[in-house]
Amino acid sequence: MHMFLNVYFDWQGLHIVKEDLTACPECDFPAIMTEFTELLKEDGKCPMCGENVDYRRLVKIDDATPYLDVNPSE
Ligand SMILES: [Zn+2]
Numbered sequence: 879m880h881m882f883l884n885v886y887f888d889w890q891g892l893h894i895v896k897e898d899l900t901a902c903p904e905c906d907f908p909a910i911m912t913e914f915t916e917l918l919k920e921d922g923k924c925p926m927c928g929e930n931v932d933y934r935r936l937v938k939i940d941d942a943t944p945y946l947d948v949n950p951s952e
Contacts (some may be wrong), residue, residue, distance in 0.1 A: 899939040902928035911938055 900911035905927035917925065918933035 900936045901939060902926060902929075902931060903935045903937075904931055910941070911936060 891912060893922055898911045901908045902914075902924045902925055907924070907926040911921070915933045915936060916932055922932075923930045
């Protein structure tokens with residue numbers, strides 16, 4: 879899970895994600911809010927956990943620190 883998060887943030891570009899970040903209310907998986915909202919409007923469920931999620935339940939994350947601090951120094 880931690881490795882996946884790191885790959886995810888590297889891929890998206892950290893500066894973009896931090897300004898438009900949300901998380902699935904069911905599985906807490908971080909996602910781009912704009913993209914996740916569009917996805918939920920179409921599919922109605924989270925691609926990570928498969929739970930039905932209303933896009934109106936998404937909450938924007940202002941402080942992304944808890945999601946970014948997943949890889950303590952080794
Ligand atoms: Zn989910």
